[in-house]
Amino acid sequence: MTTTVPLHAPDATSDDLHLLSILESGLPGQIGTPDEPATYTVPAVFSRQVTRDERARIEDPETARRLAEQSGAPTTGPALRLVVSDRRLLIENTSLDRLRDGLAAALAAMLRDLGGDLRAARDERAVAAEAREVEERRRSDATHAAVSTIRFE
Template sequence: MSGNETHGPAGTLPARGRGALAESTGATWRPVDEGGPAEEDDATRDWDNEGGHERGHERGHVAHHPRATDHDPARPPDPEALRVTGVLASALPPELGTPHEPVTYTVPAVFSRQVTREEQDAIEGDAVRHRLADAGFEDVELTVSDRRLLIEHTSLAALKGGLAHEVADVLRDLGRDLVAEHDRLAAEIAELQKEEDRRAAVVLVEAEQIRFE
């Protein structure tokens, strides 16, 4: 679901822009630098969710520059891990920064890569909704739309106030849990295969011992 829900006073955006913020794995948010276009990472450069490729800054996508202390330099982040690279500012409600600015609305963000079906089911599941509510972000819902994450019933102020960090943690935990589940299933399948190989070997030995003489 997208669109505006409730209207209230303005004030969630700085005067110089429409509050384009960036979010990643628990790092700080940074506003758009008016001196030049925001940089994008390799995974999202030139991506257009509408079916083409174009520069992200032309679509209003704001990239995030993580602090050096966010990651252990000896263990770089997994480039395949699903994360959010920033807010798609061009798709924010046009009323932001005006007296008619809504109190809550849908904030579209950009994923670092295409989302798998398993990941989408987990992101849109009740467990994530309850986790966000327990963290103080009631009514917030996450919806996957192609390469976009639609953060519904929220605001840029709420994201800056902690929701962005919570979403990053959610994605990180979901990724970890899915990897663990895949590893468990792989180990289970490998053990079943060993049992099958042993069974087949026993049957083969017994079969070879038969002589029609």
């Protein structure tokens, strides 16, 4: 049986990428025992499929470095690493305590910022495409007007 633990109440009106829950069945069985590892991989479930651009930003080592820094993760030991696997985010070299103590909030903020950045870039591309279309209509109209003045009489 697969158990997930909700991370937050998602905004149902938003199609921005966010994390829904931790996949509890993907956690190491040693959690809560004397053999619990200091760090491990925590699988979290995305709200939807990740795009190529989102994946590139999420998996960029600089993103993990900033998140670790923002959340106060220790500077010793293996570095935090983020890996997208289908609709899951594998948060490597962390723990549930680190997520609870700030990393989960930092991840949520990073995904909100990522969504805003990608929306802004998409809007800029749309404005540029509209400007090219207007210019092409202007050019076409000017060409048509020039052609219509020519008579072969």
